[in-house]
Amino acid sequence: MNLVLRLSSALLAAAVVHAASLSIQNPQFKITAPDASQLRSESLSLAEKPEALSLGPSDVLKLTFQVVESEERKGVQPHQTFLRFYDEATGEEGVQPVRVTPGGKAKFELNMARPPTSLPPTTSDPLKVSLILGSSTHSPVQYELFDLYVPASQPPPAHPDEVAFAPRPEITHTFRPEQRIPAKAVSAFFALFVFWPWIVLLGFWFEIGPRVPHLFSPHILPFTASLAAFEILLFWYWVDLHLGQILLYGGILAVPTALAGKQALAKTSEWRLGRK
Amino acid sequence: MAPKTAPSSGTSNSFQSLLKSYIETTSSRLKLIDVFLLFLMLSGIIQFAYCILVTNFPFNAFLAGFGSCVGQFVLTASLRSQVNPANRAEFKDVSPERAFADFALGSIVLHFFVYNFLG
Missing domain, CATH: 2.60.40.10 (Immunoglobulins)
Incomplete structure (x- = not known):
């Protein structure tokens, strides 16, 4: 070797x-x-x-x-x-x-x-x-x-894949244009304007003058209170709470509300049938 | 001239008599509901007009506001039809209390969704 x-x-x-x-x-x-x-x-x-x-x-x-x-x-x-x-x-x-x-x-x-x-x-x-x-x-x-x-001669034929091997144009992201916000005066006007049905509502309600004789009776009050509590809870959800929390608290609040509602409506039904 | 005024006064007469009979025959509780329906309708129309005429910019807020008006209107209208004594034959199995319980439950669920959309 x-x-x-x-x-x-x-x-x-x-x-x-x-x-x-x-x-x-x-x-x-x-x-x-x-x-x-x-x-x-x-x-x-x-x-x-x-x-x-x-x-x-x-x-x-x-x-x-x-x-x-x-x-x-x-x-x-x-x-x-x-x-x-x-x-x-x-x-x-x-x-x-x-x-x-x-x-x-x-x-x-x-x-x-x-x-x-x-x-x-x-x-x-x-x-x-x-x-x-x-x-x-x-x-x-x-x-x-x-x-x-x-x-x-004829120009050389371009290979169909040639583009893929050359630098491509730079990718630029296009974003949706910023939403146009209307003039402050216009939105303020409409914000006030949307409240005038409240005047209609309250005005007519005053005129009709509904009687709520049992509103503060111990049978009805828990129900209306728990309904109000529900609305407050939902408002709180909008301001602060997460979905899991609102479901938990809503579930807890639903039980007394259902019980109070059953009692209140049974009482109301009693009054209604008794009056008839 | 005379034939022209006659129909208009006729329509205004019939409208007045309709209003009068409504005021006389409808119970105050149903009027209460009707005023609420009117309020919802006006609120919804104003919001829709704002969306069409000015902007729908916070679109989720528009959806929440308009949806709450429409949804509450539907719930209230069904409450009204169920508690109306004239429809008693229609809803034999549904007592007014039951109708109100449905209304309350439906409203709570509706408001939950509305607050979700409000963002």
Whole structure:
């Protein structure tokens, strides 16, 4: 186990020492119109970006290069070769794998009449095109090749759930507006006005002059007193008491009231029948 | 002109005779109840008018006040119909005392609910 580890680490160290960096040779691009006429054909310099390329709606871009080891100029096939199209303005990007022959030769064709699905949604901004080479035996390389103008595409479709992953508008509570309180004079007027039926009531009662000959008789008084006590209790409930208390006190008071009521009403009935 | 005044004087005559017969034939106890009914009706109308015209702002208080008027009116009206000697045949089993006991119990329960609403 230990031996294997040491051996593999030695091999790895050897590989790192051996690792020559990758490079590309003869990068060239060619833009052709649909009628096969050549619009532009240039060699690319890795040190300096060329003037931005622009493609019409049915132009074809051809890109050729050879991947080589930098010292020996021998073509190699890296394990991974990608062209990355990146829109800096929108952050959209697309990555397109490129087929490389064992000799290191690569050819990529971008036909704008049938754009590949890896091409990101585009606007009028340029795409930055870069070449990414990856290999297990070489250190990785990335070259900025050129800027590319392509015709604007449809805007990218919004994902139906996208809203849910963005910050939502802040929740604000809306409260019912404060109740409008009428002018003091109006409510005071009505507060007084609501008392005038009392004048009617008391006036007519005085006029009728009911006789209550038995009001203070010992048979009747307990009943009227307990009824009055009930009303006082209810008023007290409004002012101070809780529901449990009023039920308890009311229950207690109900017993004498019922007894007094029975006695008083029996007596009244007696008087009524006796008078008849 | 004459035909116009005739009906109005006729209605006022009939109204006066109605009032007169009411005053003459109704017992003073029933009048007592009737005045109380009138009082309840006026109070209820005033409260309702305030609610409609001005505001229903403490709505629970309006409910309590108006409900107490209406409820008390109903209880008192049923008391009146039960103790009225003219309805004796209608309420053979209900003595006036029984009617008053019902009235007292109903009133206490009603007032309990009214105070609950008063808040």
